[in-house]
Amino acid sequence: MTQAPPEDHRGRALYRAEQVRELDRRVIASGVAGFALMQRAAASAWRYLRATWPEVRHLSVLCGGGNNGGDGHVLAALAAAEGLSVQRILVKPVESLEGDARRAAEMADAAGVGRQPWKDGTTLSGELVVDALLGTGLAGEVRGASRSAIAAINASGRPVLAIDIPSGLHADTGAELGEAVRATHTITFIGDKLGLHTGRGPARVGKLVVDDLAAPREAFEGMTPAAWRLGRALIAALLPPRERNAHKGAMGHALVLGGATGMGGAGLLAAEACARLGAGKVSLATDPAHVAASLIRRPEVMAHGVRGLADLGELPQKADVLVVGPGLGRGSWGQAMLQAALAAERPLVVDADALNLLAERLAGQWRDDWILTPHPGEAARLLGIGTADVEADRPAAAQALQQRFGGVVVLKGAGSLVAGPAGLAVCPCGNPGMASGGMGDALSGMLGALVAQGLSLEMAARLGVLVHALAADMAARQGGERGLLAGDLASCARILVNPTMDEDDAVATR
Numbered sequence: 001m002t003q004a005p006p007e008d009h010r011g012r013a014l015y016r017a018e019q020v021r022e023l024d025r026r027v028i029a030s031g032v033a034g035f036a037l038m039q040r041a042a043a044s045a046w047r048y049l050r051a052t053w054p055e056v057r058h059l060s061v062l063c064g065g066g067n068n069g070g071d072g073h074v075l076a077a078l079a080a081a082e083g084l085s086v087q088r089i090l091v092k093p094v095e096s097l098e099g100d101a102r103r104a105a106e107m108a109d110a111a112g113v114g115r116q117p118w119k120d121g122t123t124l125s126g127e128l129v130v131d132a133l134l135g136t137g138l139a140g141e142v143r144g145a146s147r148s149a150i151a152a153i154n155a156s157g158r159p160v161l162a163i164d165i166p167s168g169l170h171a172d173t174g175a176e177l178g179e180a181v182r183a184t185h186t187i188t189f190i191g192d193k194l195g196l197h198t199g200r201g202p203a204r205v206g207k208l209v210v211d212d213l214a215a216p217r218e219a220f221e222g223m224t225p226a227a228w229r230l231g232r233a234l235i236a237a238l239l240p241p242r243e244r245n246a247h248k249g250a251m252g253h254a255l256v257l258g259g260a261t262g263m264g265g266a267g268l269l270a271a272e273a274c275a276r277l278g279a280g281k282v283s284l285a286t287d288p289a290h291v292a293a294s295l296i297r298r299p300e301v302m303a304h305g306v307r308g309l310a311d312l313g314e315l316p317q318k319a320d321v322l323v324v325g326p327g328l329g330r331g332s333w334g335q336a337m338l339q340a341a342l343a344a345e346r347p348l349v350v351d352a353d354a355l356n357l358l359a360e361r362l363a364g365q366w367r368d369d370w371i372l373t374p375h376p377g378e379a380a381r382l383l384g385i386g387t388a389d390v391e392a393d394r395p396a397a398a399q400a401l402q403q404r405f406g407g408v409v410v411l412k413g414a415g416s417l418v419a420g421p422a423g424l425a426v427c428p429c430g431n432p433g434m435a436s437g438g439m440g441d442a443l444s445g446m447l448g449a450l451v452a453q454g455l456s457l458e459m460a461a462r463l464g465v466l467v468h469a470l471a472a473d474m475a476a477r478q479g480g481e482r483g484l485l486a487g488d489l490a491s492c493a494r495i496l497v498n499p500t501m502d503e504d505d506a507v508a509t510r
C-alpha cells in the first residue's frame with residue numbers, strides 16, 4: 001500500500017469526495033480505463049482481505065448500485081475464483097445498474113457467483129462481511145434498501161471490511177448520514193478522505209489502509225489537499241534538540257489566567273502542562289484561595305493570588321503568551337481576567353469560559369494572534385448555531401470560526417481539527433479516556449508552552465493537539481482508557497516532546 005503524494009512532516013494529504021472523483025478522472029485520463037481502475041481496487045481489497053483473514057471460507061458481499069458496488073462484484077468474483085463461497089447481495093437489480101458497475105455485476109454473474117436481492121430479514125451467512133454499498137457517491141441521508149442493509153451489517157456481529165468508506169459515512173465531514181457501517185477495517189482508494197478522520201469517522205472506520213492504486217504522481221499535482229492528517233514527524237520537525245547553552249529566558253514565559261473561586265484545578269492543570277511542555281517560565285494568576293495548592297502541587301509554577309485587576313498589575317505584560325480560560329467562570333473575576341488578557345497585546349490561547357464570554361459579550365472580535373480552542377458546544381455558541389450543526393460538518397464549522405474570529409481555531413472532539421491560514425489539519429490520535437474533566441485545560445497549557453518557545457500559533461496548535469492526544473494514548477497504554485486523568489498527560493507529553501527519548505525506557509515523572 002502506498003500513499004501519494006508521499007507523507008512529509010505536515011502529515012498525510014486528505015481529500016474531499018469531489019477531489020477524489022477528480023483524481024479518478026485524472027487517473028482515467030492518464031490512460032487507465034475506469035473498469036481497469038475498479039479491478040485494481042477490487043484486487044487490492046481482495047489481497048488485503050486474504051492477508052488479514054486467511055482462515056475465512058465464506059463471505060457476504062453487499063453491493064450498492066454505483067461503482068462502490070462495482071468494486072464489490074469484482075471482489076466477489078475474485079474470492080469465488082479462489083474457492084471461497086460468496087453470498088452476493090444486491091440492493092438494486094442488475095438491470096438498473098449502469099456503466100462499470102453493470103459490467104462488474106455481469107462479470108460476477110458470468111463467473112457463476114450467485115446473487116440475491118436484499119430483503120429485510122435476509123441473514124448474512126458469511127464469516128466476514130464486505131461492505132460495498134456506498135462510497136464517495138453517497139448523497140444525503142441513507143435511503144431505502146441500503147438503510148436496512150447497513151443496520152443488518154451492524155447487527156451481524158461479524159468482522160466487516162468496508163470498501164473505500166464505511167457506507168453511510170460522509171466522506172467530507174465524517175458525519176453519519178442516518179446509520180453508518182461499523183467497520184473492523186476500511187481500505188480506501190486513490191486518496192485518503194477527510195471524513196474518515198473526524199466526527200464519527202474514527203469510530204466507524206476501524207483499522208484504515210490507503211491504496212493509491214498506482215495513481216501517477218502527476219494526478220495529484222496542483223490539487224491542494226482538503227486537510228492534513230497530523231503525524232509524529234511533526235514533533236521532530238518543529239522541536240529540534242535544544243542548544244546546549246539554552247537558558248530559561250529564551251524558552252518563553254507563559255501566564256495562565258484561570259481558576260476562579262472553586263475552580264482552582266483547571267488553572268493548575270493548564271499551568272502544569274505548560275511547564276512540562278518546556279515553557280521557560282510559567283506564571284499562574286488565580287483566585288488567592290488556590291495559591292497554596294498550586295505551590296504544593298507544582299512549586300515550579302509562579303502562582304499569584306489575584307482578587308481582581310488591581311492585583312494583576314503588569315503581570316500580563318511580562319509574559320510572552322497568555323492562556324486565558326481554564327476555570328475562568330463567567331462571573332466578574334473571569335470577565336476582568338479576560339479583559340486584561342485582551343488588552344495585553346500578547347498572543348493568546350483562549351479556552352473554556354473565556355470562549356463563552358466571547359460568545360456572550362464580545363461577538364465581533366477578530367484577531368490574528370490568538371488560538372481559540374472550543375469544544376463543539378462552545379463552537380456552536382460562538383457561531384450562533386446548534387451543537388448538532390457543528391457535528392454535522394466539523395471541518396466547515398472549524399473554518400467558519402477561523403474566518404469569523406481570525407487566528408487559529410482548534411475544534412476539539414474525536415478527530416480534533418486545526419483551522420488556520422495554512423488550511424486544515426486533523427489529529428488522528430487520542431482515545432475515549434479523554435472524555436474526562438480537565439483535558440481541555442491541559443491542552444490549553446500545552447499550546448501556551450509551544451507558543452512561548454517560539455512556534456507560530458498555527459504550528460503550536462497543530463503540534464499541541466497532536467502531542468496532547470499522543471500523550472493520552474501513551475497514558476492509556478500504561479493504565480487503560482477508563483479512569484484516565486488530565487493530570488496523567490503532562491508527564492507523558494514531556495517524553496513525546498523529547499523525540500530522542502526511547503518511549504519504552506522513559507519513566508514518566510509526576
Ligand SMILES: NC(=O)C1=CN([C@@H]2O[C@H](COP(=O)(O)OP(=O)(O)OC[C@H]3O[C@@H](n4cnc5c(N)ncnc54)[C@H](O)[C@@H]3O)[C@@H](O)[C@H]2O)[C@@H](O)CC1
Pocket residue numbers: 024025034035037038039041064065066067068069070071133134135136137138139140141142143144146163164165189
Ligand atoms: N472509476 C472510478 O471512479 C473508481 C471508483 N471506485 C469506487 O467507486 C466509488 C464511487 O462510485 P460512485 O460515484 O458510483 O458512487 P457510489 O457507488 O459511492 O454511490 C452511488 C450509488 O449510491 C446510491 N446513493 C447515493 N446516495 C444515496 C443515499 N442517500 N441513500 C441510498 N443510496 C444512495 C446511488 O443511487 C448510486 O446507486 C468509490 O467510493 C470507490 O469505491 C473504485 O472502483 C476505483 C475507481
Ligand SMILES: [K+]
Pocket residue numbers: 068131132133134135162163164165166167
Ligand atoms: K462502502
